Amino acid sequence: MIRVCAVEDVPPGEGRNVSVGDLRLAVFRTDSGWYATEAGCPHMQGPLADGIVADASVICPLHERRFSLQTGAEINGSLCVKTYRAVVHRDDVYILADVPVLAGA
């Protein structure tokens, strides 16, 4: 589990980008909970965090491709975005990501 932000860091109904080591993620705060995906739309690397978020989907701002935040699957399409589990504990948001933990630092 990696802490990515405080709950108040993301406005309700929006997404924000975060770098976790070498990984670039988008974190979303929706009415149905928190979600995280890879930051770039698999179509043309549009910033998903800037997309319009509904209960559990996001629309890429560049070409309006829509992805389920739960499964990552494109709705009405064949692309897929990588998803990560996001959980809230007290006032902080954590993600479960398979990232190499750097020694030392």
Next chain:
Amino acid sequence: MSSKRVLIIGGGIAGQAAAESIREHDQDASITMICGEPRLPYDRVRLSEILVDGSSADTLALRPAEWYEDQRVETITGAWVIAVDSDARTITLADGRELSYDALVLATGSVPLMPPIPGIDLPGVHAFRGPEDCEQIRVAASRPGVRAVVIGGGLLGLEAARGIVAQGAPVTVVHLVDRLMERQLDAAAAGLLVPKFAEMGVSVELERATDQIFSRPSGAVAGLNFADGESLDADLVVVSIGIRPELTLAREAGVELDRGIVVDDTMATSLPGIWALGECAQHDGIVHGLVAPIHDQARVLGETLTGAGAARYRGSTPSAKLKVAGIDLVSIGHAEGDSEVISSDTAAGVYRKLVVRDGRAAGAVLLGDIRGHEALLAEITAAAEVEDPLGRLAEAAVATPADLPDDAQICNCNGVCKGQLVSAVVEDGCNTPLEVMSRTRAGTGCGSCKPAVIEIVQSAGGGANEPAYLCACAKQTREQLAARIREDGLQSVSDVSGACGTGRECGACKPALAYLVSEVNDNRHREERHARFINDRVHANIQNDGTFSVVPRMYGGVTSPDELRRIADAAEKYNVRMVKVTGGQRIDLLGVDKEDLPAIWRDLGMPSGHAYAKAVRTVKTCVGRDFCRFGIGDSVKLGIDLEHAWEGLYTPAKVKGGVSGCPRNCAEATVKDIGVVAVEGGWQVRVGGAAGANVREADILTTVETRAEALRISTVFLQYYRENADYKERAYDFVPRIGLEEIRAVVEDETRAGELLERFRIAKAAAFDPWLERDEPYHERQFSDLDDVELVGPPAGGER
């Protein structure tokens, strides 16, 4: 077995159609398309469009670049194949690369025929075949005083003539035979066509055999000499007398040739493993030069090459449509036959003929009124029996596309039949004509079939009798939601979502809902940025790389040395990638990072230009009375006043304005959403103009005496539009939908106009410059990402 390796030589409509058909039947085949031109396949049929408006060849692309990636079709552009070894099954490219194949598709198309006459190689003599030709012709035709001649009065020659005349040069079409488009038209229809072209500034000279193109001493073209001894002066000559199949490579490969590459009913050539289609192929003695047969052939080729089916090609019915704005002309099959029925109104320029051979439909010519052409094409293709030809012709004029059989081809550019459109609605669940068009690609070529596509989609139940929903998921219309917002006093998007479920499932309608909530509440709503598109959350326009563009407001397009200095300094300080002067008389700073936006706005010290928003963006002006010799009105002052009056208010779709100081109309006010033109004694107020994908001349709403009155009337219209247009409905769609008479009645009704102005005043009072959020952001991270997370592991030596 490893997957089949398919090489397609030729990146035209035929190569593309072959690739699509092969991929449809074989998901595993490796497909490589070799394109001679330095670009991906484009719709050559629409070539004259880029001659007319100078747009780039990219606008004609048959598929976007990502399609080739999605479909795993490799493309090699700007490459020429110089050798084929049909035994070893390899080809060699001009750069020496060798590629092997299991199946080779020759789609090499054709080259323009150039008559072997003296002077054909002179500078100023052009073929009309590719985007490069169009560009050269355009440049030549837009020089002042140029006289142009097109040799060849066929379909393509006439389209070229139309393109040249659009650049302002007078054009003469000289044609060898006694009528235009003799392959598609009978004498009567061809005769009616001549005056139609004359009206556009294209004159026609028939039975002119060009002997020689002569030059000036400088070597540039000067004119034509004809066989009858006459001559014609010309500075620009375009040759469009026909095409011949491009057979160089086929000859080298050793396949059987006649006038084209001989193919059988499976589209196979005489050599195993080699197929051919399109304008280079000859089937049953016929070399087709039109687009519809290509799609028929590609369907067969896809099946037979992959072994997926046993389709056979039995020939195509030639059908051609002239793509010249203002002239409707369709020709199908034979233009003449043993029985012909004609309905004609020469004064109106209408001519309709049905040709019958042996009691069966064999051809049709429709000029000036092409209704029913889809149905007639289907009947002629099927050689349907016709008992009462006159009755049939009359019926066809009133038949709707809904009456067509499923196999009637609707979109000739992309080979889409009615059945495919219906199944997109019924089986694939497409709800609107737009969805059907993007799924089937019907209507995305030359666009002339769009009305038929829309009608078919609607009659199939696709958005047909369904209202235009604001929220398609919850099936709620703008009117229903507006009423609910009013009755229940809903103040925000969340209020509406909570009360009606709107915008929760897909969220796509949230910006429309956000606009509606703000509009109904006269801009005194509770703003929720999550419902706004990113542009309206950060007040800048997102670009394809995720950076933003910044356009400060310059009222009426007027700026100052001081502003220009600040713009220049900001552009340097923030490493702006491009500084671009826009069509709306603004300066666009492109490539600004989101987190730099507040700082760049502060440095600029200018208000937001709203270039990212559905709002009043610009009012373009000419210099007007104060400077111009011809100016009769103070257009700059009015433009500035309009922008101040309208600035900061959101609208259903973007609004572009213009004010011209005299009827010469240098501010192009007649193609703006709202335009004002100074005329003798007053100001003409126009609404609903367009100069984008479609061009529409703005309707004259009214003419008033004073600047103040022009401002008042245009503001009444703006507010009426704000309250009644659907989201994303531009004024140029809104005006014809409501009707000019209705709009006039509203603005001329003093009570209603007064009420509109009062609501406008209230909404305007609540408007503010969004760039002030640089100092008062709605959220601490309005413009910024989350902080980077440093990954810190356990101490060295510990477990990972």
